[in-house]
Amino acid sequence: MVLLVFVDLDPRLTALDRLGGFFVLRTGVPPRGPLPTLASAWADPRSGTPAEVYADPATFRVEKVARSIRAPESRTAVSVAQQGLAARFWSIALGAAALCGQVPDLDPELLRWDPDAAAPDDLWLSEVRVRPVTDLDAVVRAGLLVPLSAALRSRYRVSPGLLWGNAGSALAGTVRQLDRWALVHGRPEVGERARELAGRLFAHPDLAGTLDPRTLRRRSCCLYYRVPGGGVCGDCCFDRPPRPAPGRT
Numbered sequence: 001m002v003l004l005v006f007v008d009l010d011p012r013l014t015a016l017d018r019l020g021g022f023f024v025l026r027t028g029v030p031p032r033g034p035l036p037t038l039a040s041a042w043a044d045p046r047s048g049t050p051a052e053v054y055a056d057p058a059t060f061r062v063e064k065v066a067r068s069i070r071a072p073e074s075r076t077a078v079s080v081a082q083q084g085l086a087a088r089f090w091s092i093a094l095g096a097a098a099l100c101g102q103v104p105d106l107d108p109e110l111l112r113w114d115p116d117a118a119a120p121d122d123l124w125l126s127e128v129r130v131r132p133v134t135d136l137d138a139v140v141r142a143g144l145l146v147p148l149s150a151a152l153r154s155r156y157r158v159s160p161g162l163l164w165g166n167a168g169s170a171l172a173g174t175v176r177q178l179d180r181w182a183l184v185h186g187r188p189e190v191g192e193r194a195r196e197l198a199g200r201l202f203a204h205p206d207l208a209g210t211l212d213p214r215t216l217r218r219r220s221c222c223l224y225y226r227v228p229g230g231g232v233c234g235d236c237c238f239d240r241p242p243r244p245a246p247g248r249t
Helices: 014-019 057-069 074-100 133-155 160-184 188-201
Strands: 111-114 122-125
Touching: 014 074, 014 160, 057 074, 057 133, 074 133, 074 160, 074 188, 133 160, 133 188, 160 188
Parallel strands: none
Antiparallel strands: 111 122
């Protein structure tokens, strides 16, 4: 039996800072002024050009990522952008659950996002409300990843299997990071708690088939190999970048 010692989730969420950059969640008013909530960012695009940050934040982010990585097609940029957000969501929620035994309420109406910031995605919580660890799936998968996937698929031709594969890969990556932190800092209970909670999350049909349970390699590809100079990720379903079919680039 492992004795779990939790730390109360403080009003400014500073306990998460020690886990690393992907786990940080800022609170209060962003210095750059009001940012769009995720709820508004995922709504149907408003009038204006996609190049404007607040006209359609989701499209703006994808186009920013596309320019940054020189993506050859929009779905590659969509995949990279979505996986970055998924990693942030899982890191914040699972990190808080494993370290503090509580989860911050990441309601899309409370969570603000700067689509013009560098990676990892800049997130601000306008009000800190605590939810129990049993709400972890509802907070992240149902509350954030489902609407994010719907918003991206309404704008781009991208398969749900690719997006859920990204989410599963990001969740496994979060567990690995928490395991490493726990080992370095002599907190094995944090790593064990993270693995236990992740096991429950992977039981949901949206995530259940995303990784091979023996190797933890994903069963889909995030398409990063299509980026100039890119290759396959450590958990990719491919051993080497696949060659394009004849007549395709």
